[in-house]
Amino acid sequence: MSMPTDVRRRQLLAGSAALVAAPLAGCATGAPTATAAPAPVVPPAAPAAPKLPAYAAWKDADSLIIHSSSTLETKRSSMGASLVTPAERLYVRNNLPAMPESVLADRDAWQVAFEGVAKPGTLTLAQLKTIDFISVATVLQCSGNGRGFFPHKPSGTPWKVGAAGCVIWAGVPLKSVIERLGGAQGGMLYITGTGGEKLPEGVDPLSVVVERSVPIAALQDAMLAWEMNGAPLSVAHGGPLRLVVPGYQGVNNIKYVKRIALTPSESKAKIMSHGYRMTPMGQKAEPSQASVLLMNVKSWINTPSGDGKLAAGPAQILGVAFSGGSPIKRVEVSTDGGKTWRDAKLVGPDLGPFAWRQFAIQANLPAGTHTLVSRATDAAGQVQPQQREENVSGYGNNSWADHAVTVVAA
Amino acid sequence: MSMPTDVRRRQLLAGSAALVAAPLAGCATGAPTATAAPAPVVPPAAPAAPKLPAYAAWKDADSLIIHSSSTLETKRSSMGASLVTPAERLYVRNNLPAMPESVLADRDAWQVAFEGVAKPGTLTLAQLKTIDFISVATVLQCSGNGRGFFPHKPSGTPWKVGAAGCVIWAGVPLKSVIERLGGAQGGMLYITGTGGEKLPEGVDPLSVVVERSVPIAALQDAMLAWEMNGAPLSVAHGGPLRLVVPGYQGVNNIKYVKRIALTPSESKAKIMSHGYRMTPMGQKAEPSQASVLLMNVKSWINTPSGDGKLAAGPAQILGVAFSGGSPIKRVEVSTDGGKTWRDAKLVGPDLGPFAWRQFAIQANLPAGTHTLVSRATDAAGQVQPQQREENVSGYGNNSWADHAVTVVAA
Numbered sequence: 001m002s003m004p005t006d007v008r009r010r011q012l013l014a015g016s017a018a019l020v021a022a023p024l025a026g027c028a029t030g031a032p033t034a035t036a037a038p039a040p041v042v043p044p045a046a047p048a049a050p051k052l053p054a055y056a057a058w059k060d061a062d063s064l065i066i067h068s069s070s071t072l073e074t075k076r077s078s079m080g081a082s083l084v085t086p087a088e089r090l091y092v093r094n095n096l097p098a099m100p101e102s103v104l105a106d107r108d109a110w111q112v113a114f115e116g117v118a119k120p121g122t123l124t125l126a127q128l129k130t131i132d133f134i135s136v137a138t139v140l141q142c143s144g145n146g147r148g149f150f151p152h153k154p155s156g157t158p159w160k161v162g163a164a165g166c167v168i169w170a171g172v173p174l175k176s177v178i179e180r181l182g183g184a185q186g187g188m189l190y191i192t193g194t195g196g197e198k199l200p201e202g203v204d205p206l207s208v209v210v211e212r213s214v215p216i217a218a219l220q221d222a223m224l225a226w227e228m229n230g231a232p233l234s235v236a237h238g239g240p241l242r243l244v245v246p247g248y249q250g251v252n253n254i255k256y257v258k259r260i261a262l263t264p265s266e267s268k269a270k271i272m273s274h275g276y277r278m279t280p281m282g283q284k285a286e287p288s289q290a291s292v293l294l295m296n297v298k299s300w301i302n303t304p305s306g307d308g309k310l311a312a313g314p315a316q317i318l319g320v321a322f323s324g325g326s327p328i329k330r331v332e333v334s335t336d337g338g339k340t341w342r343d344a345k346l347v348g349p350d351l352g353p354f355a356w357r358q359f360a361i362q363a364n365l366p367a368g369t370h371t372l373v374s375r376a377t378d379a380a381g382q383v384q385p386q387q388r389e390e391n392v393s394g395y396g397n398n399s400w401a402d403h404a405v406t407v408v409a410a
Numbered sequence: 411m412s413m414p415t416d417v418r419r420r421q422l423l424a425g426s427a428a429l430v431a432a433p434l435a436g437c438a439t440g441a442p443t444a445t446a447a448p449a450p451v452v453p454p455a456a457p458a459a460p461k462l463p464a465y466a467a468w469k470d471a472d473s474l475i476i477h478s479s480s481t482l483e484t485k486r487s488s489m490g491a492s493l494v495t496p497a498e499r500l501y502v503r504n505n506l507p508a509m510p511e512s513v514l515a516d517r518d519a520w521q522v523a524f525e526g527v528a529k530p531g532t533l534t535l536a537q538l539k540t541i542d543f544i545s546v547a548t549v550l551q552c553s554g555n556g557r558g559f560f561p562h563k564p565s566g567t568p569w570k571v572g573a574a575g576c577v578i579w580a581g582v583p584l585k586s587v588i589e590r591l592g593g594a595q596g597g598m599l600y601i602t603g604t605g606g607e608k609l610p611e612g613v614d615p616l617s618v619v620v621e622r623s624v625p626i627a628a629l630q631d632a633m634l635a636w637e638m639n640g641a642p643l644s645v646a647h648g649g650p651l652r653l654v655v656p657g658y659q660g661v662n663n664i665k666y667v668k669r670i671a672l673t674p675s676e677s678k679a680k681i682m683s684h685g686y687r688m689t690p691m692g693q694k695a696e697p698s699q700a701s702v703l704l705m706n707v708k709s710w711i712n713t714p715s716g717d718g719k720l721a722a723g724p725a726q727i728l729g730v731a732f733s734g735g736s737p738i739k740r741v742e743v744s745t746d747g748g749k750t751w752r753d754a755k756l757v758g759p760d761l762g763p764f765a766w767r768q769f770a771i772q773a774n775l776p777a778g779t780h781t782l783v784s785r786a787t788d789a790a791g792q793v794q795p796q797q798r799e800e801n802v803s804g805y806g807n808n809s810w811a812d813h814a815v816t817v818v819a820a
Contacts, residue, residue, distance in 0.1 A: 133757060170491040348546065349578065
């Protein structure tokens with residue numbers, strides 16, 4: 001919810017509408033980079049807090065950590081406890097500059113090329129809308145979420161918990177579209193999605209294009225979404241049309257999707273071949289290393305967040321838990337840094353296997369310092385580990401120890 | 411999602427921050443009225459569209475019909491298809507002017523008095539937060555939603571479909587609070603909630619106070635909510651704390667709740683005794699008539715909405731269905747005004763018995779005019795009727811015929 005302070009902040013921002021298109025903060029070693037646009041002349045002013053970029057000026061700045069013009073993180077204290085993350089508070093991570101707002105002027109005219117099917121061709125969004133309909137709740141999470149806890153300080157944004165949210169999409173099941181186009185051609189093993197961003201000139205397109213491949217099994221759940229949380233999709237989140245692959249790490253959910261190809265092999269784009277790989281420490285990224293695909297089992301505590309005062313005595317501990325497609329079965333909470341554990345309650349609506357669950361537990365927190373941690377288990381039996389998997393770029397951190405909250409009750 | 415056009419609109423609005431506090435549009439015969447604040451002098455300007463009131467200036471004006479400063483309706487074309495209604499698009503109906511933003515300066519200090527329990531007393535929001543936690547999705551609907559279809563033009567806002575939304579609340583179960591206070595005193599039959607609004611001077615408080623009683627059976631599901639859709643509750647929607655009674659018509663969900671009393675009889679406030687009664691045509695409102703309590707079974711189509719162009723040929727018909735606490739079992743759709751029907755699919759996450767379900771069905775709409783209607787059935791066997799129940803104030807309209815959408819395919 002945007003409070004009047006935010007409205008004022010928006011008005012303030014309005015005065016600097018031509019915001020600096022800052023250089024991309026590469027998500028990690030191996031991630032593509034682009035030439036920064038020339039910075040406009042900014043009139044001298046008192047040092048100010050970082051500002052929201054123009055394409056996301058409607059967001060709730062007070063809820064966000066502004067790392068750069070392409071990386072906005074939700075504060076732990078602003079994650080909320082009612083399951084759905086409002087668009088105003090949802091993180092942003094762009095691999096290329098966001099498309100211009102003009103791309104939304106005629107949403108229904110947006111075109112997507114389909115390849116690797118019996119009847120290849122191009123469909124408009126208006127046509128896609130007539131084929132079928134689905135609505136799905138998913139956790140959207142940058143694979144680098146939790147990178148800020150890696151001690152070797154990987155390059156890329158040092159996200160802690162806030163490069164994640166849970167949202168509800170509306171769109172068309174991709175499999176219904178593929179069926180309409182006669183089904184997959186033989187031998188296709190991947191769904192390859194390509195973003196529509198304008199590529200910087202003078203560089204090999206494969207070095208910068210946002211194009212990712214996921215196993216064709218993802219066709220069971222993948223969708224093309226034109227709406228998020230009850231409103232048409234913004235450019236900040238990939239509007240007018242985004243490929244959503246439930247259960248998969250954020251980068252696989254291609255914004256401004258302009259091409260869907262069923263392919264026999266993975267994309268040769270650098271973001272696929274060398275970016276987003278689980279590169280062992282001391283090595284260089286290469287295609288033989290695991291790509292960031294399905295999300296792993298994870299949870300963390302949002303309340304208390306460690307911000308603000310905490311009164312000693314009875315407290316309500318709240319957090320979220322999710323896994324890459326297997327429902328959450330159990331969440332345990334410790335108030336002594338993991339020495340002893342108690343089962344938390346899963347509360348609130350179950351939005352399906354790709355959403356997160358809210359958990360709650362009451363605890364007594366006497367005056368002093370407490371280390372609060374949570375540990376999730378999914379229905380497939382995967383248990384959130386104590387330790388992160390070390391890797392060069394800092395992906396896939398689901399360590400319960402790293403996600404601890406230290407609070408001081410007084 | 412707020413588009414840049416909305417951002418610009420907000421900026422525009424910022425220029426007229428001291429908005430007119432328009433007289434309250436009485437919801438219905440028998441509803442309380444208040445003295446209008448004196449209108450500030452507005453500089454002469456070209457005739458403009460109605461503006462959002464200051465307390466709701468953060469809303470998405472393009473999605474709303476602005477009936478008055480206290481009555482904002484979501485356009486049918488802006489209802490969305492992903493289940494949750496974003497706060498920016500959610501309707502507003504205030505019986506008294508919204509409380510000032512200052513009431514949110516220290517949310518945790520908000521106090522609620524509890525009466526009719528073994529240990530009466532006052533609890534702060536900070537204390538309430540430690541007692542227990544729940545998150546619930548509910549349809550929030552003004553009991554006058556659909557009044558605009560009554561041919562006798564009842565007094566009050568002529569809402570069509572948009573005085574309703576589906577949102578997710580976070581808060582504490584009221585029954586947990588009552589248990590903490592030693593349970594109900596004997597003989598208590600109602601939960602009576604009182605709003606904290608400042609009452610106009612010089613009038614009998616009972617004639618204006620927002621105070622409603624619901625049967626004590628509602629204790630099973632009632633909650634005190636401080637968060638909606640993942641963000642702290644705004645004053646527009648009753649922040650810092652609102653009584654939410656899942657399954658009940660909107661007026662029973664008391665904003666700025668400052669007192670909860672378990673009582674042996676209904677409140678004597680006019681809004682309870684004479685307001686919101688199902689008064690037969692030609693009669694005057696009186697306490698013996700049914701009050702608007704549980705919502706009845708209802709559905710309507712949002713896509714196509716009748717706005718904009720519709721291409722002849724295959725179309726996707728989308729809408730929402732809900733009932734006052736009994737899950738929706740079936741939705742039928744007709745494209746010939748109710749002569750023939752087909753079963754629609756219920757799609758998307760099931761947010762629980764108090765939320766609405768999204769339905770979808772494909773249809774072929776050849777060139778010409780079509781009358782689209784939907785008819786819901788709940789698990790208790792209640793079927794949405796063809797005809798409204800006539801009543802003086804235009805409450806409880808769930809007629810499927812009234813909610814038809816006429817579209818012209820070309």
